[in-house]
Amino acid sequence: MNDNELRQLIKSYPEKGQRAFYDKYFNYVYTIVFSYLKNCGRTEDVDECVGDVFAQCFLYFDKQETIEGDMKALAASIARRRAVDAYRKLVKHSGNISIEECEEELRSSEDVVETSETSELRQILYSKVKELGEPESTIIIHKYYYGRTSTEIGEIVSMSGDVVRVKCSRAIKKLREMLVKVGING
Template sequence: MNENDLVQLIKSAPERGQRAFYDKYFNYVYTIVYAKLKCYAKPEDIDECVGDVFAHCFFYFDKHEDINGSLKAFVAAVARNKAVDTYRRVARHKERNVSIEETGELVSEENVAESSETTEMRRLLYDKVSELGEPDSTIIIQKYFYGRSSKEIARIVELSADNVRARGSRAVKKLRELLLQAGFAR
């Protein structure tokens, strides 16, 4: 049965037309839905989605007298859209409900104490560099964080390269003193 015959059957005898439509496109719809949801949804969610696709199509046929265009393209578009809707529903549900059995023991390679200490040290270092004031803090950050040369830094802070080197040397000494006062012993 070609698409034109199927459209005529849907219009003239809706029950028989819907049955023929279902028989003709079931495998096609199932393939589309399964391909989109196979890794995310349970088999019953996939079956429900396929049912939703046909329900949507039958509802559309009942409401619209003129069925134009390719039925295959129409059913494919509905199947893709319903699969996306199902994916969103399943993903939302999974985000909220994760059983303890599914998660198992959570293992991390990260040493939380060490990571926290490193973060705290970085914050303190940044605060102390900021205390140096301008242009010294910019010189330290550009030299030691970005690895820029004195000549490049000189263009940024609008000083001579010799002046940048001298200020940088004094800034490092001052920073060392500030860190020692804050409890960093070396």
């Protein structure tokens, strides 16, 4: 479900839309919150913060006449703010962590968001490569994941190097089209 479909669902059927938003972004939000709270909070603290993030998102949706912008960016922004607030609150009450550790932890957590997005993109890319079918998916995987030559791949898939090059070229073109359809421009 893309952002436009999700926006329409949230406005037309709020409960279904909120559930779809939650299902789509739960792992992403949880990863962000966990990265901030892993060293000072319990599982319950992480769960509570994740719940607060979605509650704030849903309140935002209810207040808006039209929902604009990137839904993932909205979830990430609210998750970071809520996680930082929860982190500060937990550190203040525990008294066991120094200010320097707090600052370092908050700075390093930004990398987790980027890592999470990169991981998600890799999963999407890999699933689209698999959708190409055989032998194209095997050719693409061996060429771009393992760095094999067309001749080496030809031996694996029982084809000549020239045929592998043609199939690879066509598969890349098809893969680009598939990625554009899911909103990834390459």
